[in-house]
Amino acid sequence: MQQSGNAYKVRLAFNQLEIPFTLVNVDILRGENRTPDFLRKNPEGRIPLLEMRGRGYLAESNAILCFIAEATALFPDGRWERAEVLRWMFFEQNSHETYLAQPRFWLSIRGGADLRRDHFDDWMERGYAALMSMERHLATAAWFAAGRYTIADIALFAHTHVAGEGGFDLATFPNVLAWLDRVKAQPRHIGIDWVAEPP
Amino acid sequence: MQQSGNAYKVRLAFNQLEIPFTLVNVDILRGENRTPDFLRKNPEGRIPLLEMRGRGYLAESNAILCFIAEATALFPDGRWERAEVLRWMFFEQNSHETYLAQPRFWLSIRGGADLRRDHFDDWMERGYAALMSMERHLATAAWFAAGRYTIADIALFAHTHVAGEGGFDLATFPNVLAWLDRVKAQPRHIGIDWVAEPP
Numbered sequence: 047m048q049q050s051g052n053a054y055k056v057r058l059a060f061n062q063l064e065i066p067f068t069l070v071n072v073d074i075l076r077g078e079n080r081t082p083d084f085l086r087k088n089p090e091g092r093i094p095l096l097e098m099r100g101r102g103y104l105a106e107s108n109a110i111l112c113f114i115a116e117a118t119a120l121f122p123d124g125r126w127e128r129a130e131v132l133r134w135m136f137f138e139q140n141s142h143e144t145y146l147a148q149p150r151f152w153l154s155i156r157g158g159a160d161l162r163r164d165h166f167d168d169w170m171e172r173g174y175a176a177l178m179s180m181e182r183h184l185a186t187a188a189w190f191a192a193g194r195y196t197i198a199d200i201a202l203f204a205h206t207h208v209a210g211e212g213g214f215d216l217a218t219f220p221n222v223l224a225w226l227d228r229v230k231a232q233p234r235h236i237g238i239d240w241v242a243e244p245p
Numbered sequence: 246m247q248q249s250g251n252a253y254k255v256r257l258a259f260n261q262l263e264i265p266f267t268l269v270n271v272d273i274l275r276g277e278n279r280t281p282d283f284l285r286k287n288p289e290g291r292i293p294l295l296e297m298r299g300r301g302y303l304a305e306s307n308a309i310l311c312f313i314a315e316a317t318a319l320f321p322d323g324r325w326e327r328a329e330v331l332r333w334m335f336f337e338q339n340s341h342e343t344y345l346a347q348p349r350f351w352l353s354i355r356g357g358a359d360l361r362r363d364h365f366d367d368w369m370e371r372g373y374a375a376l377m378s379m380e381r382h383l384a385t386a387a388w389f390a391a392g393r394y395t396i397a398d399i400a401l402f403a404h405t406h407v408a409g410e411g412g413f414d415l416a417t418f419p420n421v422l423a424w425l426d427r428v429k430a431q432p433r434h435i436g437i438d439w440v441a442e443p444p
Contacts, residue, residue, distance in 0.1 A: 089378065089381050090336075101325050104325075104328055104332055105332055105336075106332045106339075107335075108331070108335045109329075109331040109332035109334075109335050112328060112331050113325070113328035113331075116324055125312065126297070126300050126303075128315075129308050129309075129311060129312035130303070130308075132311050132312075133304055133308035135335075136305040136334075137289075137305055139339040140338040140339065140343065143339065164363070165367070179288065182288050183288075
């Protein structure tokens with residue numbers, strides 16, 4: 047489900063870290079995440095899901111990011127710096143991702159926004175609050191943690207850069223817009239539409 | 246705000262790790278998280294917040310857990326085991342905490358549940374789905390990650406053990422109930438009402 051911001055995070059990190067992987071498409075609009083085979087791998091039926099041969103399956107996009115970025119420049123060694131990375135990654139899952147991803151899913155991916163019309167006001171209010179938190183942080187820092195580009199930036203970039211597809215207007219968030227450009231300028235950056243496997 | 250499940254997580258881990266700390270109460274019902282002084286420390290105005298002298302402030306309860314449990318038995322060393330711990334901690338923040346904590350806040354802490362009555366059906370549905378994920382996992386495992394008691398269990402315990410205060414009925418989740426008892430039986434466990442500082 048390559049349009050998923052959560053799946054994109056993992057593709058982006060794999061590519062920037064130049065780690066070979068096999069991409070298996072699971073289309074949730076066709077219910078491919080609800081087959082007995084997929085539910086055996088991840089009983090929650092959610093994507094992305096990492097399969098590590100000899101180890102098993104790992105769910106949760108941000109846990110996958112932490113796992114694959116371990117001991118790389120994207121996930122710092124210092125104890126305090128690591129905590130700062132995780133601080134923003136937990137923020138992303140608790141206060142950001144849900145409210146940006148759901149409007150986009152119903153407006154631009156699945157369609158049928160009227161089905162969840164009663165939720166939109168709440169999602170927009172909380173989504174804008176999350177964007178405001180990011181704007182405030184980025185007023186005095188170029189990156190979210192550790193003074194450099196990390197998996198915290200990847201996690202937050204995934205749903206922020208397509209927030210407009212969920213009806214959000216980023217025009218009043220100049221620091222966020224400048225940070226989006228900095229992320230896009232990182233080596234081996236790929237867009238969310240990129241689905242080819244690395245060589 | 247000691248009734249907060251997120252604040253309780255941190256007190257519990259500090260106590261079990263026998264790490265001395267100073268507890269500063271911030272009562273969100275009195276707006277103590279909205280004072281200029283507190284907002285200077287955490288612009289999001291959320292608790293818990295860790296102050297480390299010489300380092301600064303760290304928000305997000307699960308990031309605090311990772312920080313203080315580093316290099317202890319509560320946060321395993323192995324790369325895959327750490328990823329499993331984080332997988333359940335991200336699940337807790339994305340799919341669990343919001344839906345269990347908000348009904349409890351409006352029913353049992355703040356009062357005034359009618360103000361958010363339109364949200365209760367959604368919270369209960371998603372909260373029960375999270376409890377079902379836990380029940381399924383605990384059918385074949387005693388703990389959430391790494392085969393032992395970790396900060397993933399602490400994170401999930403905090404809001405699960407008081408789910409009844411939010412209107413959830415755990416009677417049909419026998420594996421969750423047995424796991425709650427196992428957590429309570431861990432050395433130096435403290436209840437959510439425990440607010441004294443360690444010696």
